[in-house]
Amino acid sequence: MHIDCLGCRIAHQLEAAHLIYEDEHVACVLDIQPFNSGHTLILPKQHYLDLEEIDEETLSAIFKASVLLSKALKSALNPMGLASFKMAVCLMI
Numbered sequence: 783m784h785i786d787c788l789g790c791r792i793a794h795q796l797e798a799a800h801l802i803y804e805d806e807h808v809a810c811v812l813d814i815q816p817f818n819s820g821h822t823l824i825l826p827k828q829h830y831l832d833l834e835e836i837d838e839e840t841l842s843a844i845f846k847a848s849v850l851l852s853k854a855l856k857s858a859l860n861p862m863g864l865a866s867f868k869m870a871v872c873l874m875i
């Protein structure tokens with residue numbers, strides 16, 4: 783974790799955020815300025831400078847969280863019939 787990194791501070795709950803899922807590798811929070819309902823940030827708990835640096839376990843955790851969040855958000859937001867529904871998940875590194 784880098785204390786100067788906003789993503790790290792949010793992932794480690796040093797900043798106020800609406801946490802909706804976490805495991806040992808990632809923390810998932812609702813964006814404070816969402817593009818649409820359910821806009822969620824998936825934040826690795828370890829600090830990375832580039833996508834290529836992310837280890838296999840964290841990559842797996844990111845995709846596991848993406849699938850879980852997709853199911854949960856689709857269930858909660860009931861997007862059936864809404865042509866404009868789009869899930870936005872951001873990776874903040």
Ligand SMILES: [Zn+2]
Binds near residue numbers: 787789790
């Ligand atoms: Zn960071």
